[in-house]
Amino acid sequence: MTPSRQLPARRSRTAAYATVPVAVAALLGAAGPPATGTTGASGAGDPYFPLSGNGGYDVRHYDLTLRYDTGSHRLDATAELTARATHRLGRFDLDLRGLQVTAVTVDRTPAAFRRDGQELVVTPRRTLREGQEFRVTVAYHGTPEPVTDPDGSADGWIPTDDGAFVAGEPQGAMTWFPANGHPRDKASYDFTITVPEGRTAVANGVLLGRRTAHGLTTFRWRAAQPMAAYLATATIGKFQVERYTTRDGVQVYNAVDPREARAAAPVLRALPSVLEWESKLFGPYPFRAAGSIVDHAPDVGYALETQTRPVYDSAPDLDTLVHESAHQWFGDSVSLTAWKDIWLNEGFATYAEWLYAEQHGGPSAQHTFDALYARPASDGLWAYPPGDPGSGARIFGTPVYARGAMALHALRRAVGDRDFLRILRAWATGHRAGHGTTAEFVRLAERTSGKRLGGLLHTWLYTEGKPDSA
Ligand code: ARG
Numbered sequence: 278m279t280p281s282r283q284l285p286a287r288r289s290r291t292a293a294y295a296t297v298p299v300a301v302a303a304l305l306g307a308a309g310p311p312a313t314g315t316t317g318a319s320g321a322g323d324p325y326f327p328l329s330g331n332g333g334y335d336v337r338h339y340d341l342t343l344r345y346d347t348g349s350h351r352l353d354a355t356a357e358l359t360a361r362a363t364h365r366l367g368r369f370d371l372d373l374r375g376l377q378v379t380a381v382t383v384d385r386t387p388a389a390f391r392r393d394g395q396e397l398v399v400t401p402r403r404t405l406r407e408g409q410e411f412r413v414t415v416a417y418h419g420t421p422e423p424v425t426d427p428d429g430s431a432d433g434w435i436p437t438d439d440g441a442f443v444a445g446e447p448q449g450a451m452t453w454f455p456a457n458g459h460p461r462d463k464a465s466y467d468f469t470i471t472v473p474e475g476r477t478a479v480a481n482g483v484l485l486g487r488r489t490a491h492g493l494t495t496f497r498w499r500a501a502q503p504m505a506a507y508l509a510t511a512t513i514g515k516f517q518v519e520r521y522t523t524r525d526g527v528q529v530y531n532a533v534d535p536r537e538a539r540a541a542a543p544v545l546r547a548l549p550s551v552l553e554w555e556s557k558l559f560g561p562y563p564f565r566a567a568g569s570i571v572d573h574a575p576d577v578g579y580a581l582e583t584q585t586r587p588v589y590d591s592a593p594d595l596d597t598l599v600h601e602s603a604h605q606w607f608g609d610s611v612s613l614t615a616w617k618d619i620w621l622n623e624g625f626a627t628y629a630e631w632l633y634a635e636q637h638g639g640p641s642a643q644h645t646f647d648a649l650y651a652r653p654a655s656d657g658l659w660a661y662p663p664g665d666p667g668s669g670a671r672i673f674g675t676p677v678y679a680r681g682a683m684a685l686h687a688l689r690r691a692v693g694d695r696d697f698l699r700i701l702r703a704w705a706t707g708h709r710a711g712h713g714t715t716a717e718f719v720r721l722a723e724r725t726s727g728k729r730l731g732g733l734l735h736t737w738l739y740t741e742g743k744p745d746s747a
């Protein structure tokens with residue numbers, strides 16, 4: 278099938294350059310060290326989202342028990358986090374926005390807590406030793422509300438007419454569970470989600486079981502491989518479910534809103550072949566589970582690469598399926614350490630679309646590159662460089678997606694197809710289930726090709742305006 282060429286950044290239909298309080302973000306920028314004295318910092322130190330994540334500990338596992346009433350939109354929940362203190366810790370924060378917290382324990386002992394904006398500040402009865410493993414439980418409830426991102430889009434727990442569309446990039450995890458909400462901290466997850474009978478709750482990973490009693494159905498999901506909080510989902514609705522196992526032994530679970538089923542069917546049918554094609558290029562698929570959640574959520578305006586199982590606000594086109602699938606390698610398995618590196622996610626996933634088109638009877642990547650390069654210097658594509666877009670309002674803008682992909686194409690031209698593919702593969706396999714930075718990527722590209730590439734990549738990633746030569 279020839280993918281429709283729709284360029285670029287159509288995943289974020291909200292204005293790409295909406296301008297909100299960049300200055301405010303900059304003022305808050307001094308998130309400080311991970312901990313001062315025995316107080317864990319209120320942020321992970323990311324200037325784009327200063328309060329995202331926290332300092333002083335590392336989460337290993339989240340065990341989330343959620344009960345959602347699709348009629349009243351009320352959530353009743355308990356979160357149990359297993360973490361390790363990276364400092365001596367008399368006090369630490371979790372990210373949680375809205376909702377009522379009724380009790381917090383640390384190692385089963387009631388702990389003092391208070392709310393401060395999006396921070397849940399926890400004071401355990403006894404100071405935690407550096408290196409100590411500990412368990413926090415938070416009991417909470419209320420009506421979750423999405424957060425409005427700097428670009429104007431809704432993010433987090435987004436109610437729908439039959440449940441909720443749940444996607445958390447970049448900061449929406451805190452709208453439905455207490456988290457160390459920055460991709461620097463990855464953990465495994467268990468979900469136990471109870472919804473009215475007839476609704477389906479779909480999270481990440483594999484379905485361990487479902488049980489119905491007294492008009493309620495409980496779904497148990499497990500995401501065993503490390504996952505950033507923003508990639509967690511617990512999307513709820515009336516869904517048609519399809520399950521199968523691929524030739525590679527990956528368990529596929531598709532959940533589709535019946536209103537989107539006709540349009541989604543031909544695209545979802547391509548999932549195994551898309552994953553197989555991407556595995557050939559990027560190395561083995563990083564997870565044991567896969568699938569898609571196709572919701573009917575007309576107000577959302579984007580899809581998200583929720584780990585193992587992307588969530589779509591409507592039936593996706595093939596390009597979007599290829600894009601979100603490529604994120605499983607680039608963004609999910611290999612995670613960001615700072616939001617300014619977002620092109621490592623979006624540029625790569627966009628370039629995967631170009632490669633897919635090239636190898637499936639569509640235009641060549643060179644053709645796509647040329648068409649973009651032809652845009653005048655005044656075009657929004659050149660409004661800012663993708664390597665450090667400058668604020669949270671710009672992370673999903675055209676320069677990040679399209680010029681980010683152009684940077685990869687320029688690299689491909691410089692090193693040749695063979696080395697280019699070796700670089701992509703080495704990136705995905707070498708940083709699998711971990712993190713990667715732009716500097717590490719540049720070093721890998723240089724090491725693999727034996728060429729000096731710092732200048733070229735600097736031009737494409739970091740210089741203002743339209744680069745001079747293609
Ligand atoms: N990463 C998503 C993609 O596949 C886009 C997420 C947009 N999120 C948002 N809050 N606007 O491109």
Ligand code: ZN
Pocket residue numbers: 288600604622623626
């Ligand atoms: Zn993307």
